[in-house]
Ligand SMILES: [Fe+2]
């Protein structure tokens with residue numbers, strides 16, 4: 195069940211007048227699994243830009259930084275309210291994590307990033323499994339021209355690209371949102387858009403790409419069943435929302451059971467001036 199499930203390519207066409215037409219790839223949630231199949235898809239697709247929306251590697255060992263699971267959960271708004279619903283969802287997610295660690299060879303993230311950085315410029319936002327990076331990680335990113343966006347933004351080829359980490363910095367986000375020109379936001383958590391951005395004065399992004407929810411693990415009649423941070427029957431697990439938020443289902447299965455009706459995916463977003471398909 196680990197690494198053997200199907201990976202598909204999902205393509206969306208989006209209209210962003212302020213940007214030059216281009217092909218943007220979205221990848222997320224490899225969780226250090228081998229990424230050769232996804233890298234082959236990207237080599238075939240030849241995107242102009244690759245956005246990695248977090249949880250590509252696993253950097254969440256206690257004692258390696260000041261961060262803990264409790265701290266990360268607090269950012270995500272995950273609180274133990276004592277309910278049966280909370281306990282059941284945490285037990286299922288925890289069981290998945292334990293089995294995942296036991297069965298996985300956790301070393302696929304960096305080789306994957308190296309491969310895909312050779313295909314197109316790569317911008318990397320951080321998820322809840324990336325609490326910290328080691329100095330050697332940062333040296334690796336620099337050596338392979340991988341732009342790490344940890345509550346930070348850059349300007350390139352007429353577009354600004356920012357990354358809102360799980361450990362979010364809303365002051366940075368607000369400053370980024372006020373900058374002129376087309377803006378892309380890598381935001382691991384789709385629920386952060388609805389919690390922190392939608393309807394606010396900094397809802398100025400042309401495109402937001404997310405992962406994290408793994409499509410809701412099982413999809414029945416288009417509805418995901420369970421997602422971290424959203425619980426059972428989560429609302430934001432897949433596809434395009436609000437004409438700007440694209441959620442990918444990720445590149446690995448970290449649960450103790452297979453995914454169902456919910457293939458892993460490389461997402462291609464074709465930016466153009468005339469047509470949309472969502
Ligand atoms: Fe994930």
Ligand SMILES: [Fe+2]
Pocket residue numbers: 249321322323382405406407
């Ligand atoms: Fe995540």
